[in-house]
Amino acid sequence: MAETAWAPNAYKPPSVEPTRRRRRPPRSRFTPHPQGITQRHHRTIFVSDTHLGTRGCKAELLADFLARNACDTLFLVGDIIDGWQLKRRWYWTPAQTSVVREVLRKVDEGTRVIYVPGNHDEFLRDYCGRELAGVEVIREAIHETADGKRLLILHGDQFDGVIAYAKWLAYLGDWAYAIALSLSDVLHVVRRTMGLPHWSLSAFLKQKVKNAVEYISRFETAVARAAEARGVDGVVCGHIHQAEIRQIGRVLYLNDGDWVESCTALVEDARGNLEILRWASDSVASSRAPAGAKAEGEGALIPA
Ligand SMILES: [Mn+2]
Numbered sequence: 001m002a003e004t005a006w007a008p009n010a011y012k013p014p015s016v017e018p019t020r021r022r023r024r025p026p027r028s029r030f031t032p033h034p035q036g037i038t039q040r041h042h043r044t045i046f047v048s049d050t051h052l053g054t055r056g057c058k059a060e061l062l063a064d065f066l067a068r069n070a071c072d073t074l075f076l077v078g079d080i081i082d083g084w085q086l087k088r089r090w091y092w093t094p095a096q097t098s099v100v101r102e103v104l105r106k107v108d109e110g111t112r113v114i115y116v117p118g119n120h121d122e123f124l125r126d127y128c129g130r131e132l133a134g135v136e137v138i139r140e141a142i143h144e145t146a147d148g149k150r151l152l153i154l155h156g157d158q159f160d161g162v163i164a165y166a167k168w169l170a171y172l173g174d175w176a177y178a179i180a181l182s183l184s185d186v187l188h189v190v191r192r193t194m195g196l197p198h199w200s201l202s203a204f205l206k207q208k209v210k211n212a213v214e215y216i217s218r219f220e221t222a223v224a225r226a227a228e229a230r231g232v233d234g235v236v237c238g239h240i241h242q243a244e245i246r247q248i249g250r251v252l253y254l255n256d257g258d259w260v261e262s263c264t265a266l267v268e269d270a271r272g273n274l275e276i277l278r279w280a281s282d283s284v285a286s287s288r289a290p291a292g293a294k295a296e297g298e299g300a301l302i303p304a
Pocket residue numbers: 078079118119120155157238239240
């Protein structure tokens with residue numbers, strides 16, 4: 001029988017330092033995918049708000065995007081897994097498994113994958129500073145572009161504040177407002193019959209919709225101001241499902257959009273140019289928007 005005597009000094013506590021994986025050397029612009037798919041190579045890819053675990057998640061398109069686009073660094077900018085939804089009801093499809101597989105394949109190929117949790121996957125915030133299956137989980141990150149811009153990476157839910165309540169209204173179309181208007185008339189008659197004072201539902205909703213439209217610009221401004229205070233050149237976030245590249249004050253505001261409606265990603269090329277890719281089901285359209293070009297024209301739209 002082997003001697004396994006207990007030695008009090010033999011135990012060494014595990015290192016709490018985050019382990020650095022060795023990175024593979026940069027690959028060529030086009031890397032073959034194991035299934036023969038030709039990949040476009042980017043320096044960095046940013047995606048957020050994929051909401052895996054919900055019916056709304058466009059997992060097929062996302063898996064396709066990840067299979068066809070390679071990168072040195074992949075940032076997952078929050079709300080990747082929808083823990084809120086999964087807590088209520090388990091929903092998972094083979095396509096969503098494909099998304100996870102594509103992310104892990106990137107890890108295996110030497111891509112640095114960094115996960116900045118959002119509010120729907122806040123359960124992962126307990127794991128910040130750790131590496132899960134080769135994916136680094138960080139509360140927020142700083143990324144330096146190829147041309148030396150320092151970008152703060154965060155999900156953005158911390159900027160919701162008191163304006164978050166009107167967010168759902170942003171998804172309502174004009175038809176909902178039309179219905180509300182006729183409802184308002186009915187309500188007026190009912191209230192008058194009951195002897196109640198006049199109260200306008202349409203005026204109430206008009207105010208709310210106005211708030212919803214303002215919500216996006218207020219969010220963008222709040223994020224940009226916070227980034228400016230941090231002394232960075234730009235900020236990458238998600239959360240409001242509205243892809244954007246715009247100069248706000250002294251800060252470049254970048255939002256990588258979502259994979260519930262718009263299917264957008266933010267990508268950086270080898271020279272540090274940033275653009276938003278829109279991944280369509282049949283044709284792959286990309287709208288080129290170099291970081292500097294859009295800045296001057298649209299800077300005045302939102303007060304800094
Ligand atoms: Mn969010």
